[in-house]
Amino acid sequence: MKYFLKFLFSILPTQLRYAVYRRLVKIPRNVPENIVFKIADTTDELESAFKLLHDCYVDVGLMKPDASGMRVTPYHALPSTTTLVAKVQNDVVATLTIIRDSPMGLPCDSFVDLTGLRSGGDRIAEISALAIKRGYRGSLLFYLLKFMYESCVNCLGVDHLIATLTTDSQSNALYESILFFKPIDSKPEINYAFSNFRPVIAEHLNLHEAHDIFKKYYSEKNPKRDLFSFFTKEVFKFNQFPDRRYHMIDYSVMTVENFKYFFIDKSSALKNMPIEKLQALATIYWSKPQIELINNELSMHNVVLLKKLTRKNRFHVCNKNVTISDNGSLFPARLLDVSNMGIRISCGEKISDNFEIIINDYLGKRTHLAVEVKWRNNGGVFGLSVLRADDSWHEMINFFEHKASFDMNPLQSRKSS
Structure with missing residues (x-):
């Protein structure tokens, strides 16, 4: 009887089956008292995350055992990659990695075309390397996904999320039915080395639309199933978010010491x-x-x-509180990155070659710049040189330069205390 019911459920139309999945959602409230969700920022936290990932992936056939006992990928070497961890005391019990787009591309680039998403200056990230220690999986999955969602939206300036999901485990059904990811290509990829050649499909979620989608399907539901409030309204003290001064989004922990430790000393990742x-x-x-x-x-x-x-160092930011003043007209813009003598912005309006920019920072302080367009593309992204700036601009650049100097030559141990 059990298998017959399972068969009947499997032949239901997809949308009806997904509606049933959503009705079965129950937000667990039994998280450990002493749990902490944070960005991994020490050598110990990274190593524990890579070991947990290795063990979980080996268990489910997503990789073969590695002599290092860790899963360390080329994308973990990137300064723009962020590894999230959940810790109970000093034990890493869950992890997930956010790989922001870079000159290296994303893992899914080997079998899908993301040209359309990349054309307009939006930021893309692929979520990968999800692993939860046995005994915590039922209680922590939604909390880890919430921390990922808030990190992407509030800290990393991500516009579009990509997830490469195994189809034989039905993980794609979870992301499609509960989180509303959509397949980029309906045909599964069977020659994907990154998943040990398990069949996968790449899926996409527009984070600008996610809020309203969650609200439509989950708002005012039973509190046990209200994922809209859970993802967008509830605040948990155990979620530790990084410094957001000046809307910075770079939280690199891959110092030269960590780079050498993980990619040369402890593994053959760089060699391979x-x-x-x-x-x-x-x-x-x-x-x-x-x-x-x-x-x-x-x-x-x-x-x-x-x-x-x-x-010149260039620093990635995500400040949407930016105004262009162009010949008496005001236009909204988004600040994408800054350097001592230039900035990059996105704006959907037609603007002239010389104008002023007003940047409002996280404390309400205003920065005024006179700029000149050096280049522009069809996606509404502009490269600007700074012709004139006020003191608050130089304060911001000095902050970023000091942070970059610390990241290259850390004065404190990267080991956990």
């Missing part, structure tokens, strides 16, 4: 990295100490090396 990934990594780190380690590996492949160069 495909040449095209190494070259992409070199373009990202070409002005930082990590370039010497990357070049050492590239030299083994007789590849032309990039020299360590000195260039």
Whole structure:
């Protein structure tokens, strides 16, 4: 009888079956008292996350055992990648990685085309490397996904989420029915090495639409099933979010020490990295100490090396509280990144070559800039040079420069206390 009912359920129309899944949702309230959700920012936290990921992936056939006992991927080497962890005391019991788009691309680029999503200056990220320790899976999954959602929306400036999901485990059904991800291509990919050749499908969620979708399907439901309030309204003290000064979104923990530790000393990840990934990594780190380690590996492949160069640091931000003042007209814009002499913005309006920009920061302080357009693309993204700036602009740049200097030469141990 059990198998017969399961069969009947499997042949229901997809939308009806997904509606049943949503009615079965129950938000657990039995999280451990001493749990903490945070960005992994120490060597110990990263190592524990990579070990948990390795063990969970081996258990379900997503990878073969590695001699290091860790799952360390090329994307973990990126300064723009963020690893989330849940800790009970000093034990990492859950982890998930947010891979922001970069010159290396995203894991799913090997089998889907994201050109349309990339064309307008929106930020894309792929969520990957989800693992929860046995005994915590039923109680922590929704809390980990909530922390991921809030981190993407409030801290990392992500517009579009991608998830590459195994179809034989039906994990895609969870994301489609409960979180409203949509397949990018309906045909599963069966030659995806990143999942140990398990069949996968890439799915997409527009985070600008997610709020209203969650509200439509979950608002005013039984509190046990109200994922709208859970994801967008409830505040938990155990969620520890990073410093948001000046709307910064870079929280790199891959110092040269951590880079060497994870990719050379503790694993063969750098040695086994495909040449095209190494070259992409070199373009990202070409002005930082990590370039010497990357070049050492590239030299083994007789590849032309990039020299360590000195260039102006560019800092990624996500400030949507920006106004363009152009010949008496005011237009909203979004600040994407800044450097000492230039900025990059996105704006959906036609603007002239010279105008003023007003930037409102997190404390309500205003920064005024006179700028000139150096380039623009069809997606509404503009590269601007700063012609004139006030003191608050220089305060912001000094903050970012100091942070970058600390990240390259940390004064404190990266080990957990």
